[in-house]
Amino acid sequence: MKGSKYLPIIPVYIGYLVLFLIARGMPGMWQLMAMLVFYCAVGQAFNIFFGMTGYVNFGYVAFLALGVYGMALAIHYFHQFSWLGLGIVIIGLLLAMVMAGLLSLVVGAVALRLGGAYFAIATIGVNEGFRYLIEGAKIWGGSEGIIFSKQMTEAFGREMANRLSTLWADISVLLIAAVAALITLYFIKGKIGYALMALREDEGAAKVMGINVTKYKLIAFVTSALLAGLIGAMAWGLKLTYVFPPEVFDISYTVEAIVIVMLGGAGTLLGPVVGGLLYGLAKYWLTVILPGFQLLIFAPIIIVIVVAFPEGVVGVLKRRVKGTALEPFIL
């Protein structure tokens, strides 16, 4: 059955729908949902590359950062043309994708030829290097960043600007997460998934078999980056209305992405969703009941996962549902 290929997307979409309904229905849940969806979206975008290839891109947050800059620059330069209306937001998204995409092509071309640890180090280099370039050459506002709240008000009117920041930005992130899930599924079940799985097992053998390993790695890498750019433009740009380089180039976001994906199950479809929800909720409750101790609790948990459950929650789940009716739904 051709349709059954897409069955696994159902649990994901059900999850997102439930989240959305709870957020709209219960008072005060919207921002929490926004935070959870952010984590799920980042997880899914990150998973497309990391989950499928096993390579860690420690500079991942740079793509999110470029996404914000794309949106910020669009609003900054076009806000006086208020006849463009919401077209400015579209320009921002396009700019975000172009910038993140360009960086990923450049980085990918260079770093993807390296293996394992070198790749990780090279990507840290990119992240930090880019940030210092912005601050050092004082481009795009340098270290002062850009605050574009007022410009949003001028471009869209106060009401709309506020709605964009507190409602539509978050809905967009949810949509991006949904799209990312679909792309992930498509990759996993398609040629790319096959090639990357072969690569993960044994890169050398895959090459010998004639699989164009670099091409597929690059496709996954760039896709992951494009999605990150979109997320950054919406969740950080439109929602928070400002960008400060040290905040957006913060390596801890990359680390969170890694934790989310590993917790949920790297390389799985449902993994990042589960991981994002678990991580976001855990973080939220910890700040409420035990403020100040989050890191001290999370760090050992990372170690436990890494040592004892490297396949993550969904990985374990997949094993459990093997042979049951649920199997085609859990990927």
Next chain:
Amino acid sequence: MIWNQLAGNLTQGLILGGVYGMATMGLSLIFGVLRVVNVGHGAFVMVGAFVAFWLFTALGLTPIAAIPAALVVGMALGFLFFYSVMRRLVGAPELTSLLATFAMGIILEEVVKLIFGTEYRGYNWDVGRVDLSVTVLPWAKIYAFLGSVAIAVLLYLWFNKTRAGTAVRSVVEDSEGARVCGVNVGWIYALSFAIGIGLTVASGVLLTMFIPVGINPYMGGPYTLKAFVIAVLGGLASPYGAFFGGLIFGLIENGSYTLFALLPGAEPFALTRFLSFAILLLILLLKPTGLLGAKE
């Protein structure tokens, strides 16, 4: 006049580079033997800084005395982490050990925060300074440099003249072969890890001889990044490469500052950092095994 400033900066850079290099030797050793990248590197440097701080302010011991103390503390920590966590990860993909070391770094930071608080600490060990015409060097910095060199030399001797050191080298060459020859590979892993961590913690003491203020639980971050650049510069698996890589890094970091400052409207510090990462990428592109790297 510019030449004076340049010369002064280069001198300072060389001295600081020695400390950086020594700090990175531990990282390279651990990678060379265990193929593990210690992403929590900076946190261990921080521990060393606190050892120096505490010994000076609570017990009145000079930093020179703190060096062996830090080595011992570091090795103890290293053994602890190895036997509790790292041992189980020996065969695992690289990512898992990356995450484990990262998490260890965080745990260290939080524990130190619980003990010492988030205040920025410092101590004042004044032993005078030397006035070279191009710059002024406090004796403490010079001692730090000499200490780094001394430790590097000791490490060299240990590797080449002792049985344990030779065993480590054999494991790096060929762990299966070494096992067949009767080397207790598991013990060598533990020892190398412990020594690597010990070196890193000791470097924290030397660092405070250079910069005795601003000591706080979260100070390690920038040093982790610098260490990566230096390690790659010198060859990720080579401890001596790391030392020389550090010297080069220090020279570039400080020397380029004067040159960048000549550019109007630029922010020289950020540009020197950009330069160091650009170099990192270039080396990875052209010669990933590093400028002085050994066979990979």
Next chain:
Amino acid sequence: MVSVFLILGLISLGGMVYAGAPAKVIIGHPACLSGKYAKAGEQALGGIKACVKWVNEVYGGVKIGGKKVPLEYKYYDCESKKEVVTSLIERLITVDKVNVVFAPYSSGLTLSGAPVAEKYGMLYMDHGGASDRIFQQGFKYIVQTIGPGTRYHVGTLDMIHKVDPKAKRVALAYEDSEFARMVMRGAEEHAKKLGFKIVFKRTYPKGVTDLTPLLSDLKAAKPDFILGGGHFEDGQLFNRQMADLDINVKALSLIAAATLPAFYEALGNLAEGVMGPSHWEYGVKYSPEVARKEGLKWIGPTQDEFVKLFKEALGKDIMPDYHAAEAGAQVLAYVLAVEEANSIDPTKVRAALNTLKFMSFYGGWDVNETGKQVGHSMVDMQWQGGKRVIVWPPEAATGKLYYPMPTFAEKAKGKVAVPK
């Protein structure tokens, strides 16, 4: 018949007024208890708790609708992270039903929470975001208690201009961050106005580990005095490396770092004579008498009472610094405004804050229409003999300025900056 209606009318009117008095007033705060702003966050927490306690136990509560109502304080840990800030603020507003939100520390985080506060029409009080840009964005509900960045070094320049008109060469060396750049901008403008010559103007990145290259270049410019700084660690580094390079100037003023006790602890004698502008230092002479003299309302604990309440609130024997004081003053401002408006409705309280002018242990308080703080003046303090002495402005001074600063060689021999 008419009298019945009249009586019913009066009763319902009374009921409405009575219904208008809430059971309690709640302050909400996504505080920075961990992460990079943990230190400032902890101080703010102590300051707020101290003043809330004072309001409840000494002041008797907030007076609304003829009743005295208790003040409550609900806070969470935002981990110094912007995405956590937004979700916590919403929780505070919708679940905990707070009546005002205190912004988290730092300009960036204050900004990140502003849209959410605006959406709910919630009063948003800023005690830790000094960037002027926040108030140029057109937010309607934000009010500032901390002084804006551009004013930090203005008083210092006035002081040096008065004390040593011949010292014309000034070097500016600030951290490259939002807040410090504001200070630098204000300093540069004011310096030019007073006729100073700026011989060196540079920034250094946040988290710098070695300032030697910058300081070497600065030394070559031969300034008479230096203005600079950023946050905590770079201030210590600056002073220390000046000593290492034997750079001697007549005066050195560093923002943020120099005013904190940890500065002297870390540097010892090397910090003698170093100055720093501050919103508040223990020892300022603000008191009910001073308030009366200036024709201002006075509210709040005295300085010593505040210190005592602060230590109790945190359960630690540490002194409050200006983060604590400004957060505490914010509580007082809010209470006064609520009483003035006789309501907890954010729009009414915001309007009341516009016209509010008062003095507390923290100093003066007055905001302009955009919410920016204009009534609070900075003081300059100097380390003299291991103690912090307020040397400027004359109205707040507790001692004389020691000028010029001893050289590092003299300091190494134990010289202290205590005027005779």
